[in-house]
Amino acid sequence: MRDQAEQLRERIGRSTSNNRRQTRLITVTSGKGGVGKSNVTLNFALGLVETGQKVVIFDVDLGLANLDVLMGISTRHHLLDILQQDISLWDIMETGPKGLQFIAGGSGFTQFLQLDDRKVSKLLDQLSLLQGYADTVLLDTGAGISKESMQFILCSDEVFLVTTPEPTAITDAYAVIKMIHSRNPHTQIKLIINRSGSYREGKHTADKLTMVTKQFLGMDVQTLGFVDDDPSVSQAVKQQQPFLIAYPHSPAAKSIRSLVRAHLGNTNPGQTEVGGLRSFLTKIRDMIR
Ligand SMILES: Nc1ncnc2c1ncn2[C@@H]1O[C@H](COP(=O)(O)OP(=O)(O)OP(=O)(O)O)[C@@H](O)[C@H]1O
Ligand SMILES: [Mg+2]
Known part of the structure; x- marks a missing residue:
């Protein structure tokens, strides 16, 4: 555990930045696993x-949490340790490559939605410390059709929906869009077509999904972009390193950088404001009550 002076310095730094930043929250999900x-x-x-952003990734994949494995770091704590041990969010956060920070939901995280009010409140209070501290919090969920993932999705204003060009993945992605539409039609859903064999294949997949969604649900789904199908991804997974670091010039890494540019370019004045982390935590609190 860090010394008190260090913790105090960090907290002072955080409370000053707290006034400046609005923290964006993005939930990443899919239909098919x-x-x-x-x-x-x-x-x-x-x-x-x-x-230059400060980013926290939060693993809420209830069954198969594995972001830590992909980064080659071993997690010492999970979110629920905040309840079982007298520690704070800052103690459970791990730092990964390039200063990226990571919170593990842990396998016991399924209990989160069944905890009593006081415990949920304590966890949400701790998570709200990220408000103003991070520019972006990304939630990695399990496939969207599970009940728990859906609860997180429904509390998010902004959702990245990942699919591949395979027909089964597309059908399952559509099922998730339909489910979100029926419960929370104002959610901003952004498609990412992963494992695209070519630009043409990626675009064809995205167009198919956006057209069907418009036609049958009257809903606009944006396309954020495509990620190439690239053997560097599985190479990097085996090395337990993110491909952006292990293979920075690979087609997959280049695709990710274009996604980031598209995402940042999207935040134009005129675009509907999303509620971010603050609104997400409020909705979770209301849902659990
Ligand atoms: N762009 C890509 N190119 C090639 N292979 C890829 C690509 N993206 C993912 N893969 C392969 O798919 C595997 C699964 O990826 P990943 O674990 O990120 O999927 P997931 O959707 O998080 O899975 P789960 O639903 O189990 O959480 C990777 O280990 C890799 O081998
Ligand atoms: Mg996963």
């Missing part, structure tokens, strides 16, 4: 870090 959510979340987060 295994389409690349965790790799996209991690490398996109690093892409944001490269632009």
Whole structure:
């Protein structure tokens, strides 16, 4: 544990930045599992870090949390340790490559939604410390059709939906869009087509999904971009390093940097303001009550 002076300095720094920044919250999900959510979340987060942002990634994949494995770091604490041990959010956060910070939901995280009010409140109070501290918080969820993932999605104003060009993945992605639309039609859904064989294939997949969504749900879904199908991704996974670091000039890394540019370019005046982390935590609190 760090010494008190260090903790105090950090906290003073945080409370000053707290007044300045609005923290953006993005939930990353998919219809089908295994389409690349965790790799996209991690490398996109690093892409944001490269632009100077302070980014925290939070693993809420209830079954198969593995962002730490992808970064080659071993997690000492999980979110629920805040309740079981007398420690704070700052004690459970790990620092990964390039200063990217990481919170592990842990396998016990399923209990989160069943905890009593006082405990949930304590956790949400701790998570709200990220408000103003981080520019962006990214949640890596399990596939969107699970009940728990859906609860996080429904509390988020901004959702990245990852799919591959495979017909089964596209169908499942559409099912998630439909589910979100029926419960919270104002959610901003942004498509990421991962493992695209070519620009043409990526665009064709995205156009198919956006057209069907417009036609049958009357809903506009944006396309954030495409990530190339690239053997560097699985190479990097085996080395337990993010591909943006292990293979910075690979097609997948270049795709991620274009996604980041598209994302940052999207934040134009005129675009509907999203509520960010603050609104997310309020909605979770209301949902659990
Ligand atoms: N762009 C890509 N190019 C090539 N292979 C990829 C790409 N993206 C992902 N993969 C492969 O798919 C595997 C699964 O990726 P990842 O763990 O990120 O998926 P996931 O959607 O998070 O899975 P889960 O639903 O189990 O959480 C990777 O280990 C890698 O081998
Ligand atoms: Mg995953």
